Amino acid sequence: MSSNPPPRGRPRDPRSHEAIIGATAELLVEVGYAATSIGAVAARAGVGKDTIYRRWSGRPELVFEAVFTTTDDAPLPDTGTLAGDLTVLVQGLVDEFRAPAASAALPGLLADFAADPELKARIRGDFLAPSKERLLVVFERAVLRGEIAAETPVELVLDTLAGAVFFHIGLVGEHPDPQLAALLAAVVAKGIEVR
Numbered sequence: 001m002s003s004n005p006p007p008r009g010r011p012r013d014p015r016s017h018e019a020i021i022g023a024t025a026e027l028l029v030e031v032g033y034a035a036t037s038i039g040a041v042a043a044r045a046g047v048g049k050d051t052i053y054r055r056w057s058g059r060p061e062l063v064f065e066a067v068f069t070t071t072d073d074a075p076l077p078d079t080g081t082l083a084g085d086l087t088v089l090v091q092g093l094v095d096e097f098r099a100p101a102a103s104a105a106l107p108g109l110l111a112d113f114a115a116d117p118e119l120k121a122r123i124r125g126d127f128l129a130p131s132k133e134r135l136l137v138v139f140e141r142a143v144l145r146g147e148i149a150a151e152t153p154v155e156l157v158l159d160t161l162a163g164a165v166f167f168h169i170g171l172v173g174e175h176p177d178p179q180l181a182a183l184l185a186a187v188v189a190k191g192i193e194v195r
Contacts, residue, residue: 019045020052024066025101033108036063060112060119064127067101072131082142082193086185089135090161094176097169106170132158148192161188 023044027036038059042049056062070092077088096102113120132155139157142148164184168174177183 016047016051020047021066024062028063028101028104033105060109061122063105063109064123067105068096069127070096076137082147083185083189085138086161086189087182090165090184091181093162093165094169094181097165146194149194152192157188157192
């Protein structure tokens with residue numbers, strides 16, 4: 001039996017959540033980050049602004065969730081090798097960063113993160129930490145297969161992969177080679193393999 005009390009108020013409507021996330025991504029592409037206001041998202045999604053503010057503290061968190069968490073619900077890959085699993089994960093990141101909404105959101109989000117350390121900490125704790133935690137299974141399987149050592153710095157490996165994708169696509173604006181995900185995965189897997 002759970003000791004947690006039942007949530008107060010009405011349960012969240014998944015349809016409203018999806019409408020808000022979809023409206024945010026659409027507006028980013030249509031009008032850009034600066035003009036994507038909570039009011040505009042609420043109007044597009046057909047919800048009140050209070051509905052949005054109950055779930056997100058402001059535009060940056062809403063935009064981050066709408067654009068940069070699309071791979072968080074994807075099934076974890078299990079290709080049989082770490083390089084194969086990392087290829088699938090990195091391809092998801094490549095696709096996420098190449099999306100028009102990501103291109104529109106990234107400069108504004110980076111400026112907001114730079115100006116607000118508390119915002120950066122909230123994003124790290126609310127979105128990035130759970131996402132990384134979920135990916136540990138991929139590395140646990142690689143340890144069991146003998147591909148990597150148990151003491152492999154998994155968070156650093158994930159940061160390396162995400163950082164390479166961010167730099168290549170988000171910052172430099174390169175159109176990624178179709179083999180980018182496989183190449184990055186192979187480099188990293190080779191670098192951390194048991195020798």
